[in-house]
Each structure stands twice: as structure tokens, then as C-alpha cells.
Amino acid sequence: MKSFEFTRADDAAGAVTIAAKEKTAQQGANIRFIAGGTTLVDLMKLSVETPGQLIDINRLALDKIEPTRGGGLKIGATVRNADLANDATVKRDYSVLSQAILQGASAQLRNMATTAGNLLQRTRCVYFRDPAMPCNKREPGSGCPAITGHNRMLAVLGTSEQCIATNPSDMCVAMAALEATIHIQGPNGSRAIPIADFHLLPGATPHRETVLEPGDLITHVELPSPKVGSKQLYLKLRDRASYEFALASAAVVLEIANGSVTSARIALGGVGTKPWRSPEAESALVGQPANASNFRKAAEAAMRDAKPRSENGFKVELARRCLTHALETAAKS
Amino acid sequence: MAAIQESSTNSPIGKRTPRVDGPLKVTGKAKYTSDFHFPGLLYAVPVEATIANGRIIKLDTARAEKMPGVSAIFHRENIGKISRAVLGEGFEGITDERRPPFEDDVIRYYGQYVALAVASTFETAKAAADAVRVEYSKEKPNVDTHLKADDEPQTVATTFATLKRVQSERGDADEAFQKAPVKLDETYVTPAETQNPLELHSTTAIWDGTTLTLYESSQGVVNLQTVLAQMFGLPKENVRVITKFVGSGFGSKLFPWTHCPLAAAAARKLGKPVKLVVSRKMMFQTVGHRPRTQQRVRLGATDDGKLVSLQHDYVYTTSMLDIHHEDCGETTAFHYSVPNLHVEFGRAKRNIGATADMRGPGAVPGMYATEAAMNEMADLLKLDPVKFRVLNEPKIDESLGVPFSSRHLLECLELGTEKFGWSRRKPETGSMKRDGLTLGWGMASCAWIAARFPAEANVQLRDDGTVRVACATQDIGTGTYTILAQLAAEKTGVPLDKVEAVLGDTLLPAGPLSGGSMATGSVVPAVFSAADHAIAALMGIATKTPGSPFEKRKSDELTLRDGKVFLKEKDSAAGVPFADLLKRANVRLVTGNGKGEATFGDPKPKFSMHSYGCHFVEVTWQPEIARLRVSRVVTVIDAGRIINPLAGRNQIEGAVVMGLGMALFEQTAYDPQNGAPINASLADYIVTVNADAPQIDVHFLDYPDKELNEVGARGIGEIGLAGIAAAITAAVHHATGVRVRELPVRIEDLLA
Numbered sequence A: 001m002k003s004f005e006f007t008r009a010d011d012a013a014g015a016v017t018i019a020a021k022e023k024t025a026q027q028g029a030n031i032r033f034i035a036g037g038t039t040l041v042d043l044m045k046l047s048v049e050t051p052g053q054l055i056d057i058n059r060l061a062l063d064k065i066e067p068t069r070g071g072g073l074k075i076g077a078t079v080r081n082a083d084l085a086n087d088a089t090v091k092r093d094y095s096v097l098s099q100a101i102l103q104g105a106s107a108q109l110r111n112m113a114t115t116a117g118n119l120l121q122r123t124r125c126v127y128f129r130d131p132a133m134p135c136n137k138r139e140p141g142s143g144c145p146a147i148t149g150h151n152r153m154l155a156v157l158g159t160s161e162q163c164i165a166t167n168p169s170d171m172c173v174a175m176a177a178l179e180a181t182i183h184i185q186g187p188n189g190s191r192a193i194p195i196a197d198f199h200l201l202p203g204a205t206p207h208r209e210t211v212l213e214p215g216d217l218i219t220h221v222e223l224p225s226p227k228v229g230s231k232q233l234y235l236k237l238r239d240r241a242s243y244e245f246a247l248a249s250a251a252v253v254l255e256i257a258n259g260s261v262t263s264a265r266i267a268l269g270g271v272g273t274k275p276w277r278s279p280e281a282e283s284a285l286v287g288q289p290a291n292a293s294n295f296r297k298a299a300e301a302a303m304r305d306a307k308p309r310s311e312n313g314f315k316v317e318l319a320r321r322c323l324t325h326a327l328e329t330a331a332k333s
Numbered sequence B: 001m002a003a004i005q006e007s008s009t010n011s012p013i014g015k016r017t018p019r020v021d022g023p024l025k026v027t028g029k030a031k032y033t034s035d036f037h038f039p040g041l042l043y044a045v046p047v048e049a050t051i052a053n054g055r056i057i058k059l060d061t062a063r064a065e066k067m068p069g070v071s072a073i074f075h076r077e078n079i080g081k082i083s084r085a086v087l088g089e090g091f092e093g094i095t096d097e098r099r100p101p102f103e104d105d106v107i108r109y110y111g112q113y114v115a116l117a118v119a120s121t122f123e124t125a126k127a128a129a130d131a132v133r134v135e136y137s138k139e140k141p142n143v144d145t146h147l148k149a150d151d152e153p154q155t156v157a158t159t160f161a162t163l164k165r166v167q168s169e170r171g172d173a174d175e176a177f178q179k180a181p182v183k184l185d186e187t188y189v190t191p192a193e194t195q196n197p198l199e200l201h202s203t204t205a206i207w208d209g210t211t212l213t214l215y216e217s218s219q220g221v222v223n224l225q226t227v228l229a230q231m232f233g234l235p236k237e238n239v240r241v242i243t244k245f246v247g248s249g250f251g252s253k254l255f256p257w258t259h260c261p262l263a264a265a266a267a268r269k270l271g272k273p274v275k276l277v278v279s280r281k282m283m284f285q286t287v288g289h290r291p292r293t294q295q296r297v298r299l300g301a302t303d304d305g306k307l308v309s310l311q312h313d314y315v316y317t318t319s320m321l322d323i324h325h326e327d328c329g330e331t332t333a334f335h336y337s338v339p340n341l342h343v344e345f346g347r348a349k350r351n352i353g354a355t356a357d358m359r360g361p362g363a364v365p366g367m368y369a370t371e372a373a374m375n376e377m378a379d380l381l382k383l384d385p386v387k388f389r390v391l392n393e394p395k396i397d398e399s400l401g402v403p404f405s406s407r408h409l410l411e412c413l414e415l416g417t418e419k420f421g422w423s424r425r426k427p428e429t430g431s432m433k434r435d436g437l438t439l440g441w442g443m444a445s446c447a448w449i450a451a452r453f454p455a456e457a458n459v460q461l462r463d464d465g466t467v468r469v470a471c472a473t474q475d476i477g478t479g480t481y482t483i484l485a486q487l488a489a490e491k492t493g494v495p496l497d498k499v500e501a502v503l504g505d506t507l508l509p510a511g512p513l514s515g516g517s518m519a520t521g522s523v524v525p526a527v528f529s530a531a532d533h534a535i536a537a538l539m540g541i542a543t544k545t546p547g548s549p550f551e552k553r554k555s556d557e558l559t560l561r562d563g564k565v566f567l568k569e570k571d572s573a574a575g576v577p578f579a580d581l582l583k584r585a586n587v588r589l590v591t592g593n594g595k596g597e598a599t600f601g602d603p604k605p606k607f608s609m610h611s612y613g614c615h616f617v618e619v620t621w622q623p624e625i626a627r628l629r630v631s632r633v634v635t636v637i638d639a640g641r642i643i644n645p646l647a648g649r650n651q652i653e654g655a656v657v658m659g660l661g662m663a664l665f666e667q668t669a670y671d672p673q674n675g676a677p678i679n680a681s682l683a684d685y686i687v688t689v690n691a692d693a694p695q696i697d698v699h700f701l702d703y704p705d706k707e708l709n710e711v712g713a714r715g716i717g718e719i720g721l722a723g724i725a726a727a728i729t730a731a732v733h734h735a736t737g738v739r740v741r742e743l744p745v746r747i748e749d750l751l752a
């Protein structure tokens, strides 16, 4: 691991000012905030990230979960994933989020991992994680060996010919279905970005993963007021029973009245280059009877644009089954 | 039926015995290899090749050498001489990767060490290793997964012996197959698997000018000592290897790997102790793996289910320079009765690190194939797979023409059938349900070699009433400390807490490898005869010391029981504690040496010696989400006398859990472009986790096999992994209707 300078930020503005000196907030940044460190330190040990300066943001008092005036929920950037998943309000009103987090990583990791860190966790693509390999995301222009190589875990939606890396987060999938908003404090003030617009598709610039600019500090995430009576479910499919990233996952928030779907918010994990909200699946469902054949149709709509590669073609059908089953189970709940 | 008999006497053999080293381990006091520290210790980090085939053109170490804290960057030109080791008598001098590190500039596999950075801290050494620039001339690596036997002569050299590729033959297998009313001809594939013990390989090397002392995580200190003596041209006694605790090995620590002489050579050059801990990624590259196998099995049977022909033709991968033999045919020739048989192997060289033993080498991939074929044949015959096996049970070992020393496979099958509830199985696929899940039931049998390595031991009886037993074998987490203590306690009658077991040091009498499930069986005669000799010395003192209560008696009138010496005709209450006899004679201790000969590799054995067993498996299947889980396993094992049922059960349960990984998850994938083991981390190489572990029900038959040793104990470390994958794939087929013949069974195989 390369040597680095470590400082503890006492106020957000100070942290932003220091970080704003950096040229990028994306891959290769020399100044990094550190929260739980479970992504960053891991990548530093692998020499995938080699920052010269770390700013510890754990003392910024961003660790609260509070109701908002509008009836929503404000989740601080450094709230631990474990605390978020076990929060009584979250379990009651946003249970899909709690379920998603608890199916991710391990208890120890969830005790360290934070809200903002989870939003910014990096892909598990094996080429990305090994500096001896070419990778457009890590070293723009070096190529993408995954497209013809080991791509079983990688994405089938939102890919480009430059990168097919999966966004591995479970939490983000649930947040996409909950329409979370991400609040950022930057050198030019604060702004709020819907989660759907926060992560970028790889396109020709896979090294740019989010809209964050130098100095941008995520302060909190806001969830809109809950859909009272909605049926929520997170289903994660993987090879083994625990401690593995999703091959396919689905987060669903359904409202059903008189046997028909009145509203549906659906997002998929494990298959997209970003947490994958599926308006296609949603519009296939809304106004339709909540039954198995419509659920399957919605799942087919969600995967219509999927582009499978040499090893990950099975994900298309797996994701369909995952979403169909999630919808069926949620509808029955 | 033989259930485990707890001896009515105070005998510790057969008693459920917690590990004698357990308290040290759970309190963190057990020192594993990388826990040892020395003044002036330096840290070494290897530089690995990032190509799999080619040549080093230029090695630029300038930047790395200038980094503060760096002691040296070693490479071919400055490391000093490292010679080759060669196989000698008595299973010594063995290396799987025969080329010493840095011998030439040729790169034959991804991750091959090309340089070594040594520095005052681990972090500096790692940064320096990363700063070394290597230029290569690169050729396309061959990591093709389709295997065709290389063009080789009919007789080939392998690690332990020169072997005929046709390893067993009787009758006319081909003709019998052609004529057989029912035929099966299928090919089964097992992937490269990486052993992945939790404890990383590591070496700490110390030179004092004449003596090389090496702390190594090793399954065979005696062999390692010989290899290092050869590599550095030293008298054997000038090399000492110490391995106090091993965080498991699964075969990967049996024989030395290249990091070990590198650390020693660096310590020699620098005159300071050097520690080298292999990284998890290197564990996939430079410390061996189970080769990929491709096995064609042809079975011919009569309509009523009698086997008439069995052909097992297999090919496995080897590295470019090495000759590890993956004996997939090890059990094929004797396990079933069949008049016509042909077993043959071939090898396919690839640009991969050396292949090596992994828990249950040979028989584990081999029995996956043969047992899977037996299950498929049973289905073709519309016969219950248990019944099919019973029908083909051999009376003798038909390959050697000798009787089995002790074989109770039929009783294993009977007990397993009963404990599992097998009679309730409905043969139609997908026909069994429970709680909305589809169930699949499958079974397979297994066998594993029983033999002994040479072994020596020393036993001391001491005047404080304690006993010390010493043997340069290893405890790789399986409970060898406890076994040694139990054996010494058995002979001397002192309680376990008065026995000190010492192992893992080449200063001790030469002990066996912790491999082949042979350590336990091998130490029995050595420890017993050592104890007998120590007891004889004690009796001499008892009868010759003036004033001794037994003065003037003859030694053979006396006996030692429960730690007391007494006249054979009296009971032990009347005995005298041996410590008192020693003290009275002013003798601090008596000592005895013992020895056991090897039986492993005996070309003309009188008996065919193996352990046997069977697995019955239940899987659950949810087609709607393509979720397959193993829910229940019943395993019955016939492994002779079980010395410690607690540790024994632990071994079988662990093997079942590992077998689940073999069947469903584990696979080392090589990048087709650059030849790297591409899933070289514990996040990407999927092994079973706790949540996957099924309900496991283990039963032991307890028939002592006195042909192997006095106790009748065979080994139990590997047998549990044989056959389990075939039982799981049969259960998968029963649940899903899908026949998978290439492991692991993946979600994508079942999605159709």
C-alpha cells in the first residue's frame, strides 16, 4: 500500500475545501474521504486506489436518522449500514431497504459500512480489481478484457463496448425503488440529486461513475414519505446462501387495490451497470391485475434490452425469475 | 452391527476426546508460523510474473532498490545458488514444482516468482515489489479447458514412481462393453480447484552461518528438511524445520513451494531472519492446485444389473515442467466386481502453476466420475442405486487378487439407507415435495487408501509421573496432538492431562507426512513400540534398584497399568506409581524409541487395505428462482477403529461441507487471454459458508483393521470428500431432471 496522509475533518466545510483542491472525484482521485473504509482500504491494499490523502469524515455528526418535515426520512452519510437496517422506522416504513442491506456483505462489514460509502462502492469486476490487468474503468483507454473474458458476474443492462461492470450494491437497489434523493455539499453550495441521476452509465467514460465533482461531500440521503400499506420485498439470488454479491436481485414496492396494481416501483441489482430502476417493468404493471402472468410480463419488459456476453447470458432469465418471484411474493404478503 | 465401543477400561482409545491443544488455540496462545518474531526480522514480498508464457527481457529494480527501508531486491542474478531437490528413499526429497525459483528466465505460468523484495517492514517490501518493472517477450498461454492427452509413451515418470499409463486391466473390456446389453458412455469433468487453507503459506528463515532454521506452515517437516538440505547443499542436520500449528493445508502444504527456498536464500544473503507470507492471490498461483480432470467412463451391464465391463479413461492437466500424478483411477479397479476392466490415464500440459494434491487427490475427482456413472447406470437399469451397488459388491480385490483386510461397504449402505429413510424415495425426477420445495435424493459410495508411511517416535516416562511423546509429524488442525497423547496414554495408563505431545520439529524422531490420511495409522506402531521400550527400561529399574518393591522380580512378571507398576497376578491397586520407582532410583526419566515401517507403495501387498463409506444426500430445489440447496446429508464411514470419535466426526463433517463446495461452487478459472487464475480471491472463488452447511449426520462403523496396525485405526481425513459430489449431482438430477456432468453444478446449468 502506498503511504498516505490521514486527517480527521471536524467540520464539513473544511473537508469540502480540502477535497475541492483535487482534480477529480472519480477513479484516480488523490484526495479521498474515508467513512467505513470497507471499499476504500480494500482497493488501496490492491493498489487500485492510491490516494495520497485521506480525510476521515466519521466525526462530522452525519450519523443520525431523523424524520423530515415532509414526512420522509433523512439518513446521515455516516450512518452504519447495520444501524440503518435495524432502525425501527426503516423496518416499518421502508422494509425493502432493511431487507436489502441485511442480505449484503457480512455482519462485521455492515457494522463498518456507511450510507455514503455504500452509494459509492465499486464494481467487483476482477480485472478492475487487479492493476496488472487492462481495464477502461481503472485506466481509461487500456481496454476491457471482461467483454470476452471472465464476465459471469457482470452486467447485461446499461453496458457499453467500453465497460460491462456491475454495480454491486444491494442498498442502492432498494434506494432506487424508494426514490431516494442524495444530498451533497460542494464547494459551490448544496444540491440534491435523485438516485436515478446519481450513478452514470459507463458509455465511453466508465471511469466516471457518479455525478460527484471535486470537493463534493454526501451529507445525507432522503427518502420520500412512505407509501403506507405498500408491499415491499427485496429478493437476492446468488450461488451460495450468504456472503456473496447478487447474480440478480429485485427490489419492489407495490401498491395493490382491488386486485390491481395501482403503483409499482421496481429496481434490479446484479444485472445493471448502475442500480437499475425499471420503468419498463413498472409501466407494464400499473393498472393491470396483480397476477402471475402480468408479473412475468413485467419481468420480461425489464430485461428486454439486456445484452448478454459469453458467460452471463443466464442472468437474463435469472433476473426475470427473480423479479417475477419478488412480485408474486410481495403481492401475497 | 458394530457401534463405537467406549472401552470399559480406562483406555483413551475410542473416547470422545476434546483437542489437547484446544485451550491454546481458543486463547490465541497457539503460535502459527507467521506469529514468530525475531530481532532484526526482515519481510520479503515476491514479484510475480504478469504473463503465463514467455521470457523475461528486462528486470528494472532501480526504483525499488532506492526506496527507504529496502534491504535488497533479489532476482536470478543475485540470489545465489538454489539447486534442485530429487526424490530419495522413504518419501523424502519431494517437490511438486521441481524447478527451483529463478532457475531461468522462462515464464511458464502466471504468477511465477521473478524477483523478491526484502525490506524492514511488510508495507515497504510490498511497495518495493510493486515498483519492480519487468519487461517480457510474451507468447499466448495454453490454458485450454478441453483436455486431450499429450503424446507420451506408455510409461511415464510421476512424482513418486514411474507408472504405466494403463494402470489396471483385466479381461477384454472393450469387447465386453460392445456386447453388453446395457451401456453407458459418458464424460465427466472436474475443474481446477484451489485448496485455500485459511492460514496462508509462510516461511521465516534464519541462518546462523552454519544452520538454517525454518519456520514453515508445513504438512511434512521431514521432507522439507531434506529438500532444503539438497537445495542449499547442507548436511541434513544443519537444517531444522519447525511447524507447531497449521491452519490447515488440504494438501497444499505437503511439499515445499518456491517461496520457501526464496526466503531461505534471502536470509543467507542478508544474514538476518526473513519472513515471507504468501498472499491470498499467490495461493491461487504458486502453491499448487487440484488439476482439472476429464474422465470418460464406459460401463456395460447385464439387464439384471451385473457389471460386465468398466473402462475409465482420464486426462488431467499438469504444469509445463512437473509430473504430479492425479490418480483418478485409484479405486476404480477394486471397488466393484467386474470381469473386464481397463483404466488408463493421460496428461495435458498447460501454462498453469504446478498441480498438486488436494484433499483426497485422485480418488475424489475419480470417484465423482465413477460413482456418477454408477448412478446413471442404475437409472438406465431402473434399479435402485443402492441395490445396484450391492449387486456388484466384490468378494476380493479383483485387481490384485488378494482379500480385503476389512471391508464393510454393504453394512455402510444398509445403515445409511436406514438413517436417511431412503426407502421412501420415489424414483421419478421432481416427484418428491416438502413445504413447497422440490426434493432430490441421491447417494454414492466411497473408498480411500489405507497405508502407512515410515514413522519414528520417542516416549519418555518422567519422575513427576508425566509422559512425553515426540514425533516429527504435524497437526494440521485434524487433532494429531491429541492422537499422539491418546496413544501414549493408552500404553502407559496415565491420564491425558499428564501426557505432553510434541511434534512439528525436525529435531524430533522422523515422523510421517500429514497426508493421504496416513498420519494416524503411521504413528501407531512407532508410538506403541517407543512406549514399550520406555516401559521395558522402567521395568529394568523396578527390578534392579536396591530397595525397590520389585527388586529381584523379573521384568516379565511386571506390568504397567494406570500409571502404576504391579505384579501381573495382582490388581493395579497394589501397584506402585512409576514416578516413585524412578525417584527411588534417582532416575529423572526413562526413554524408548519406536519405529513403524512403510506399507505405502508396497507392490505386492497381502491385503487390499482401504476405508469405505457412503453418502446419502437431500437437496431442495425451487425452480421459480433456480435456487438449489443441500439440506441433509447422512454419511456412514468404515475407517477401522476410530481413535477419537469427536475429531473423527469433525473430519467427516468438514469433508461433507467441502464436498458441497466441490459439487456446487468451487472452480479456479483461468483467463483465456493472459492465463491468470482470474478469480484469485476468497470473494470470487466461492467456497461453502456456514449458511450452506446442511444437517449432517455421521455414523462410524467401528471394525478395527488389525492388518494396518495394532489399534486397527485407518485414516479419516479424506474419505468423507470422496463420492459426495456424485451423491449431490444424483440428488440434483432427481430434483431437477438435469444431468450435470461438469462440476460445479451452477445455476446456469439448471435454468433451462
Ligand SMILES: Cc1cc2nc3c(=O)[nH]c(=O)nc-3n(C[C@H](O)[C@H](O)[C@H](O)COP(=O)(O)OP(=O)(O)OC[C@H]3O[C@@H](n4cnc5c(N)ncnc54)[C@H](O)[C@@H]3O)c2cc1C
Pocket (backbone or CB within 6 Å): A032, A033, A034, A035, A036, A037, A038, A039, A040, A041, A042, A057, A077, A081, A103, A104, A105, A106, A109, A112, A113, A114, A115, A116, A117, A118, A119, A120, A121, A168, A169, A170, A171, A216, A217, A218, A219, A243, A244, A245, A246, B683
Ligand atoms: C467482502 C465484502 C463483501 C461485500 N458484500 C456486499 C454485498 O453483498 N452487498 C453489498 O451491497 N455490498 C457489499 N460489500 C460492499 C460494502 O457494502 C461497501 O464496502 C460499503 O458499503 C462501503 O461503505 P464504507 O463506509 O466502508 O465506504 P468507504 O470505503 O469508506 O468509502 C467508499 C467510497 O466512498 C467515498 N465516500 C465515503 N463517504 C463519502 C461521503 N460522505 N461523501 C463523498 N464520498 C464519500 C470514499 O471516498 C470512497 O471512495 C461488500 C464488501 C466487502 C469488503
Ligand code: SF4
Pocket (backbone or CB within 6 Å): A123, A125, A126, A127, A128, A134, A135, A136, A137, A138, A143, A144, A145, A146, A147, A154, A162, A163, A164, A165, A206
Ligand atoms: S467491465 Fe469495466 S471494470 Fe471490468 S474490465 Fe471492463 S472496463 Fe474494467
